[in-house]
Amino acid sequence: MSAKAPVRVKTLTIDGREVGAREDQTILEVATENGIFIPTLCDLPGLSTVGACRLCLVEVKGARGLLPACVTRVAEGMEVAVNSERLDRYRRGILELLFAERNHVCSVCVVNGHCDLQSLALRLGMTHVHFPYQYPRLPVDASHERFVVDHNRCILCARCVRVCDEIEGAHTWDIMSRGVDCRVITDLAQPWGKSESCTGCGKCVQVCPTGALSEKGKSVAEMSKRRQFLPYLTLMREGRR
Amino acid sequence: MPRQKIVIDPVTRIEGHSKISLHLDEKGRVEEAYFHVTQFRGFEKFCEGRPFYEMPSLMARICGICPVSHLVASAKACDAILAVRIPENAARLRRILNLAQLVQSHALSFFYLSSPDLLLGMDSDPAKRNIFGVAEKFPAIAKDGVRLRQFGQQIIEWLAGKRIHPAWVVPGGVTEPLSAANRDRILEAIPEALGIAQRTLDWFKSEMERFREEIRTFANAPTLFMGLVGPNGNLEHYDGKLRFLDAGGHIVQDGVDGADYANYIAEMAHPWTYLKTSFYKPLGYPEGVYRVGPLARLNIVDGCDTPRASQEWAEFRELDRGAVLSSFHYHYARLVEIAFGLEKIEQLLNAPDILDTNVRAIANANNSEGVGVAEAPRGTLIHHYKVDRDGLITWANLIIATGHNHAAMNRGVLQVARHFVRGNKLTEGMLNRVEAVIRTFDPCLSCSTHADGRLALEVQLRSHDGELLDTQRN
Ligand code: SF4
Ligand code: SF4
Ligand code: FES
Numbered sequence: 001m002s003a004k005a006p007v008r009v010k011t012l013t014i015d016g017r018e019v020g021a022r023e024d025q026t027i028l029e030v031a032t033e034n035g036i037f038i039p040t041l042c043d044l045p046g047l048s049t050v051g052a053c054r055l056c057l058v059e060v061k062g063a064r065g066l067l068p069a070c071v072t073r074v075a076e077g078m079e080v081a082v083n084s085e086r087l088d089r090y091r092r093g094i095l096e097l098l099f100a101e102r103n104h105v106c107s108v109c110v111v112n113g114h115c116d117l118q119s120l121a122l123r124l125g126m127t128h129v130h131f132p133y134q135y136p137r138l139p140v141d142a143s144h145e146r147f148v149v150d151h152n153r154c155i156l157c158a159r160c161v162r163v164c165d166e167i168e169g170a171h172t173w174d175i176m177s178r179g180v181d182c183r184v185i186t187d188l189a190q191p192w193g194k195s196e197s198c199t200g201c202g203k204c205v206q207v208c209p210t211g212a213l214s215e216k217g218k219s220v221a222e223m224s225k226r227r228q229f230l231p232y233l234t235l236m237r238e239g240r241r
Numbered sequence: 242m243p244r245q246k247i248v249i250d251p252v253t254r255i256e257g258h259s260k261i262s263l264h265l266d267e268k269g270r271v272e273e274a275y276f277h278v279t280q281f282r283g284f285e286k287f288c289e290g291r292p293f294y295e296m297p298s299l300m301a302r303i304c305g306i307c308p309v310s311h312l313v314a315s316a317k318a319c320d321a322i323l324a325v326r327i328p329e330n331a332a333r334l335r336r337i338l339n340l341a342q343l344v345q346s347h348a349l350s351f352f353y354l355s356s357p358d359l360l361l362g363m364d365s366d367p368a369k370r371n372i373f374g375v376a377e378k379f380p381a382i383a384k385d386g387v388r389l390r391q392f393g394q395q396i397i398e399w400l401a402g403k404r405i406h407p408a409w410v411v412p413g414g415v416t417e418p419l420s421a422a423n424r425d426r427i428l429e430a431i432p433e434a435l436g437i438a439q440r441t442l443d444w445f446k447s448e449m450e451r452f453r454e455e456i457r458t459f460a461n462a463p464t465l466f467m468g469l470v471g472p473n474g475n476l477e478h479y480d481g482k483l484r485f486l487d488a489g490g491h492i493v494q495d496g497v498d499g500a501d502y503a504n505y506i507a508e509m510a511h512p513w514t515y516l517k518t519s520f521y522k523p524l525g526y527p528e529g530v531y532r533v534g535p536l537a538r539l540n541i542v543d544g545c546d547t548p549r550a551s552q553e554w555a556e557f558r559e560l561d562r563g564a565v566l567s568s569f570h571y572h573y574a575r576l577v578e579i580a581f582g583l584e585k586i587e588q589l590l591n592a593p594d595i596l597d598t599n600v601r602a603i604a605n606a607n608n609s610e611g612v613g614v615a616e617a618p619r620g621t622l623i624h625h626y627k628v629d630r631d632g633l634i635t636w637a638n639l640i641i642a643t644g645h646n647h648a649a650m651n652r653g654v655l656q657v658a659r660h661f662v663r664g665n666k667l668t669e670g671m672l673n674r675v676e677a678v679i680r681t682f683d684p685c686l687s688c689s690t691h692a693d694g695r696l697a698l699e700v701q702l703r704s705h706d707g708e709l710l711d712t713q714r715n
Binding site: 142 | 412
């Protein structure tokens with residue numbers, strides 16, 4: 001561990017504030033360290049980053065377009081803006097698209113009141129969905145003995161895929177198809193209850209930001225996610241490497 | 242003169258959206274009356290494919306007025322799917338919740354929706370014929386009404402958290418036990434509420450003479466009555482067996498298990514309304530038309546197991562030799578039930594293990610089908626679900642109070658219209674009586690068609706070949 005090359009330090013500004021960072025850090029990590037809020041959905045410390053949701057978009061001076069903070073490394077002299085009228089508008093737009101894409105009926109949802117998507121919408125002041133709702137007819141797979149996947153609530157963040165692969169090592173989850181047909185699947189799109197790789201550990205359920213994955217029998221608003229295990233497990237793995 | 246048709250659309254001061262049309266014959270006499278429900282929400286379809294344990298909360302959203310009743314009936318259907326007997330204290334707590342809802346809803350119906358007619362008169366100025374008009378002229382009564390309703394809502398909130406759409410009732414029981422503090426708070430408030438109930442009953446009984454004509458004509462016709470009765474034939478709202486009674490007061494069918502409802506109740510759809518009509522299957526339609534709700538409950542039971550309600554019930558049953566037939570007496574029955582609800586809540590709260598924390602049974606879907614029956618303020622509520630092996634809903638059927646009462650309501654409208662409506666001239670007062678008869682049933686139309694919306698009234702007068710002659714709205 002100690003034989004690694006020394007890490008260099010970079011300085012940059014976030015919303016005009018000067019901050020220092022290790023060169024291998026992302027804008028999101030530095031911002032979080034400095035108590036600066038950037039909205040995220042797919043990112044979860046302890047899992048690899050995929051940059052799937054685009055909620056963490058920030059403005060970087062000189063860059064073309066907006067950059068996702070969770071996958072963008074810091075650079076010397078970087079000028080980052082994480083709060084602006086434009087960013088607010090885009091972020092709300094992304095959320096609205098997520099809501100319009102599937103069927104989110106919060107009032108009857110198992111995670112109502114404990115949902116990352118819902119609380120972000122509140123925090124970012126999303127009051128309306130300006131896009132036409134798609135109302136897709138999506139199934140619920142309740143074949144697993146203890147868990148349920150409700151595709152109506154899935155935002156395709158791939159947290160389940162990553163935790164299952166990277167932490168549990170089972171790689172039960174995958175993402176199938178593209179566009180509106182995109183779905184999370186278990187094994188080769190078998191019912192979850194038939195999955196041979198699933199160990200039933202429930203990590204996916206706990207990391208899922210929405211009501212897409214839940215424990216069976218939990219009533220409306222009863223499901224809240226427990227993610228305390230993640231930092232410990234990650235630490236243990238890294239220690240062993 | 243050609244035949245004509247009068248349409249009252251929408252009907253005010255009931256929950257939901259509907260209209261009434263009256264068909265006049267050539268002589269301008271009311272020939273037929275139809276009570277249409279014009280909105281539709283299709284909850285039965287909506288829940289297909291959802292996990293069954295979501296049903297209580299989903300069903301509670303059918304209605305913002307009596308979510309608790311749907312919660313309870315739905316949770317009972319889910320208990321049947323779990324195939325568990327829920328902890329005794331869970332049943333007790335659900336029972337209290339259901340009664341609190343009864344008190345709250347009856348207070349709303351009586352004081353807010355119907356007392357304007359009773360206190361200010363059927364022919365009084367429609368602009369003032371509402372709870373505000375009552376508050377102006379009879380502040381004490383209006384205050385009592387507000388208090389009583391608050392009390393019911395307060396209990397619901399103390400037990401279940403949110404007032405509207407509580408998620409406290411779940412398959413297998415309830416999520417949280419009762420705290421000692423909340424028990425004491427409710428118990429403390431009961432004497433005042435009982436005082437109001439008694440005052441209102443005494444006042445109503447003393448005023449009843451004034452409504453002779455309404456009593457005689459408000460859906461005052463022989464029908465069967467149906468509802469749940471407790472183990473000793475006592476007044477019951479949460480559990481028990483179904484009983485059918487005829488107009489003469491004789492038991493037609495007793496001890497029917499809720500799960501067997503389909504052997505006794507059939508439903509019929511009509512082209513002119515979204516509301517289905519239920520009838521007692523063995524007798525067929527229209528002989529098998531029955532009523533549910535407060536009036537029916539007081540008719541079918543052999544008694545009440547609380548002291549005050551027991552006395553009031555005995556007095557109530559003196560009104561008629563057999564069953565009490567006039568739907569006008571729904572109001573009276575509601576007041577008796579308020580007293581019963583309050584007394585019963587007190588009894589239940591004083592049970593030694595009311596604070597017992599074992600309030601939830603955990604299980605998976607073990608049955609593929611479940612029926613839940615409970616008495617809502619407006620009458621018997623039946624929820625029937627089927628699930629697949631994974632516990633996802635494949636089929637659901639709901640029979641709701643207003644559906645049970647539908648045929649009787651139609652008859653009532655016809656009876657009142659025949660008596661009060663003459664020729665092609667519409668007076669506001671006579672239309673209000675037509676509406677008022679519907680209001681005695683306290684119909685919840687949003688539930689009954691699982692439809693949405695608010696009520697207001699419009700009347701159309703049509704010639705019998707369909708030509709629109711006159712329209713009135715209030
Ligand atoms: S997953 Fe979240 S946003 Fe979607 S319905 Fe449930 S609570 Fe609402
Ligand atoms: S199931 Fe949950 S964790 Fe998995 S992709 Fe969908 S929202 Fe993300
Ligand atoms: S958090 Fe950066 S893209 Fe999702």
